[in-house]
Amino acid sequence: MGFAHQAEKVEKKSSRKKKDGGEEETGCWVKLRFMGSCMSSRSRVDNSMSGRTGTHYERKPTKEKSRDQPVVPVSSTTGSNAESASSTPKFSEELKVALQLRKFTFIDLKLATRNFRPESLLGEGGFGCVFKGWIEENGTAPVKPGTGLTVAVKTLNIDGLQGHKEWLAEVDFLGKLLHPNLVKLVGYCIEDDHRLLVYEFMPRGSLENHLFRRGSLPLPWSIRMKIALGAAKGLAFLHEEAERPVIYRDFKTSNVLLDADYNAKLSDFGLAKEGPEGDKTHVSTRVMGTYGYAAPEYVMTGHLSSKSDVYSFGVVLLEMLTGRRSMDKNRPNGEHNLVEWARPHLGDKRSFFRILDPRLEGHFSVKGAQKAAQLAAQCLSRDPKARPRMIEVVETLKPLPNLKDMASSSYYFQTMQSDRARSNLNAKNGIRTQAGFVVRNGQPLRSLSSSNGPQASPSQHPHPSPKPKAKES
Template sequence: MGFGSESVKVVDKSRKKKVVGEEETGCWVKLRLLGGCMPSRSKVDSSLSSVTAIPYAESKSTNDEGRDQPVVPVSWTTTSNAESTSSTPKFSEELKVASRLRKFTFNDLKLATRNFRPESLLGEGGFGCVFKGWIEENGTAPVKPGTGLTVAVKTLNIDGLQGHKEWLAEVDYLGNLLHPNLVKLVGYCIEDDQRLLVYEFMPRGSLENHLFRRSLPLPWSIRMKIALGAAKGLTFLHEEAERPVIYRDFKTSNILLDADYNAKLSDFGLAKDGPEGDKTHVSTRVMGTYGYAAPEYVMTGHLTSKSDVYSFGVVLLEMLTGRRAMDKNRPNGEHNLVEWARPHLEDKRRFFRLLDPRLEGHFSIKGAQKAAQLAAQCLSRDPKVRPRMSEVVETLKPLPNLKDMASSSYYFQTMQGDRTRSNSSSKNGIRTQGGFITRNGQSMRILSSSNGPQASPYRLQQSPKPNKSRV
């Protein structure tokens, strides 16, 4: 979804999700894309004559070839429209609402989002569209934009891929779970056929955007800070909550970032109560996202907390490599990140080849080695070998603050020099042999230094840093 969490839970290859915030040509295209986001009661009140493309950084394109695809569900049918449009009393009976949640009227949220106008649109997911809004600090009344409490309002798309059960799960879990690394649910709205959720606004959007959609690479220390925060969120769900919870949809688009890059888990539509007592697993239909779901869960439908640990390993690998979990745009053999990376993870010399080249050596050698080893443990084919999330947290704690930068390492400089010469030679049709290059059958000694100045986002622009003025 647009404030950082976007997920399709059901396979429907005939239906493409809408693109929000991408460059489009022609107002009719923009009107068509945004029209599906309007809550039914607000459509008649909305003026779309001046629709423009949304440049909001957290909105996402979902037609990319490399986008994550949903896991094929076992014995699953989509939520019917009858379920999604049930009467308010039925929902009220099923809803176990925490007293701290605020109950909004539809009109409150329509005014808070400025009539769900396109300029307020943050993005769209399987559940529906997300709009930016402003409400009273301690109430439900709308206030002037830029004042009061900034929120993200998620609307239920009745014709969408998610519905009744996911909406209830979101309220049930986030309405009763409080932790610094979980997105805070402020309140909800049930009115006629409208189902809306109101969350705290996360100004830096999703981890997915920062890893794969921004021109500047996310600095190493911030990557490790985000990994640690997300691990703490899973640890709370697995080991500290009153009842254990399996998240089941851990991925980069569901990790949201506040102004200081603190990670918070969002989108609990697929969450399940974990096994209790003598039970070792929960048997459930297979749902999640291709590339992130644990192999034993996909094969058997047996869900455990170790399924989340596997997903964490995939995300950690994405943070190390700068590659998506599934990317069909990569060469053959590199589509599946985990399978491509396995041979490199445990090799202390080869693991450098995994690391995001955009970091250009601006990462801790010890930290990268420990993170790669941790990813390998989390991705073990045997779930019993995978660590608990509390153990993952302990491993990650020192990593954001390590200062042994690879850019000052002789080995890394040599490797980078070889890589640079290899890339340059292949582009210019030049073949390298030892310390010589061969051009037109004549050998010449390589005299240029591999450590000369190169274009680098670290040298040309300031890397993103946490906003120290906020707590």
């Protein structure tokens, strides 16, 4: 998942208290959760510095630590660890390194991360552990923490789900693809058994953390649309502007990282594939990716195309609209799969309000939410040919972050909120509605058409939302 748990996991305290910024700390257990396999990897790292380099290890089965489950275990394509532990000269033939990448020694990165100490741990994915480090602005030497260039150092975990093949893909793609919405690869280390990658540090971590981490503040509507637009620009670059088209293949919230200004950047190119050439519409490959995000035709046939990425983008956009995960077994029956649950509402200009993230509390653009929902429906079309190109997605998203017609001032939204509050209150009191009557324990109590007049119902008395009072930009 790239280095998805960056800034949020650093410097956690064991006691729960409020920081100056008002965010509540979650305790050291958060950090320990990620350190099981990292510590075993670290012990091998330390042993290798004591003259044990070159040792071959057998791959051991491990449990996937991410909530996202791979469609097919990535490790099945990486070969044995004997391959990964082969001599460096062999790999130098495979490695197509861009001139701008810096080549680090292992000892430099060990010192830059303060000996891979737990306090430097940022997160963990299928590739391995990610540590915060500090290096020279224009060199490779380690520097004092808080000075020089802050970086994220990703280490290859030999017991993990990804291996040398994915490491090579990461260096190959990010070494030559430069774009504001792709995370910058600073350099790499390939030394004996060690495979490390050095990235720019993304201080706001992953989109996944901001959407789903317990205790996190809800992302404002304009920020959500800004992130969606930035991520779409990254995919559009890969599909339309790169020297040769690239299919990202693993687009999900944990792979969308955010800089200090919430600019979105795509990370983790270990599963990326070069797109089809000539008249071909797809490339055939083994099905790999993450359940809940992978396009249905790709899962069924192994036919991979840029429209597979478009589908994945639609899933992430839906997660941003609803505040729900793509797959969540903790939800009631019928709501486990986000796409199937939300699909019937996306085309309805009124009922889609009911699936929006309640934490937004009406602070979202009515027009923008309608357009975003329609766009998500197009991206999630079961027919790949009916999905838009990412460049079209970008054009649709461009105006959305700046729309000012807030739903909180919409008559329809206020009516819906009142109706929802009434339903919640009735449910709490053991009351339900049935065929126009209020029912408690199976006995009708009174007609809904009381002396106060008929109750407003969005489905029976639809009201168009008023035109925005503020000028749209």
